[in-house]
Amino acid sequence: MRCPKCGFRDDKVIDSRQSRDSSSIRRRRVCLQCAYRFTTYEQIERSDLRVVKRDRTHEPFDRRKLVNSLAKACEKRSISLVTLETAVDEIVHELETSGREVPSAMIGTKVLEKLRVIDEVAYLRYASVHRRFEDADQFVDAIQALGRRIKPNALQRELFEAEMAQQSGPSPAAAGARASETKI
Numbered sequence: 001m002r003c004p005k006c007g008f009r010d011d012k013v014i015d016s017r018q019s020r021d022s023s024s025i026r027r028r029r030v031c032l033q034c035a036y037r038f039t040t041y042e043q044i045e046r047s048d049l050r051v052v053k054r055d056r057t058h059e060p061f062d063r064r065k066l067v068n069s070l071a072k073a074c075e076k077r078s079i080s081l082v083t084l085e086t087a088v089d090e091i092v093h094e095l096e097t098s099g100r101e102v103p104s105a106m107i108g109t110k111v112l113e114k115l116r117v118i119d120e121v122a123y124l125r126y127a128s129v130h131r132r133f134e135d136a137d138q139f140v141d142a143i144q145a146l147g148r149r150i151k152p153n154a155l156q157r158e159l160f161e162a163e164m165a166q167q168s169g170p171s172p173a174a175a176g177a178r179a180s181e182t183k184i
């Protein structure tokens with residue numbers, strides 16, 4: 001591994017440990033020329049997992065994309081990157097054990113299961129973007145699925161901020177959120 005500091009091509013591994021779920025190995029290395037220390041991660045390459053989209057087209061599964069969609073839903077919430085990465089690892093593991101082709105809807109459902117536990121606002125944001133509630137009742141159902149542990153007013157404000165940051169025109173989800181204001 002080329003030293004990121006001096007470019008020397010030889011190093012020594014000084015520490016090596018597995019991630020909690022044993023899906024990756026983290027190695028601490030030291031450059032044999034300048035003694036700079038750096039870290040590398042080793043993971044199994046999963047090129048076989050494919051996503052079947054709603055329109056039946058396929059595309060290779062992209063872990064980065066999944067991390068980004070979760071990170072977007074969690075924007076401005078105090079959720080650590082480690083929490084998100086762990087959730088993504090768990091989702092990927094579940095997808096891998098369910099077969100080579102996974103419907104995009106299945107990924108969405110798994111993300112919602114994780115976010116529901118991690119953060120309620122993030123859960124509803126993700127649901128409103130990816131589920132496209134058809135009416136206010138569906139939105140209320142999603143909130144009720146959280147077990148009414150939330151303060152609707154605080155939640156609404158955060159959701160609207162997220163919606164407004166995301167788009168200009170009204171979406172079915174935004175309409176649902178507005179309509180549900182009087183119901184909760």
Ligand SMILES: [Zn+2]
Pocket residue numbers: 003004005006007008031032033034035036
């Ligand atoms: Zn070096």
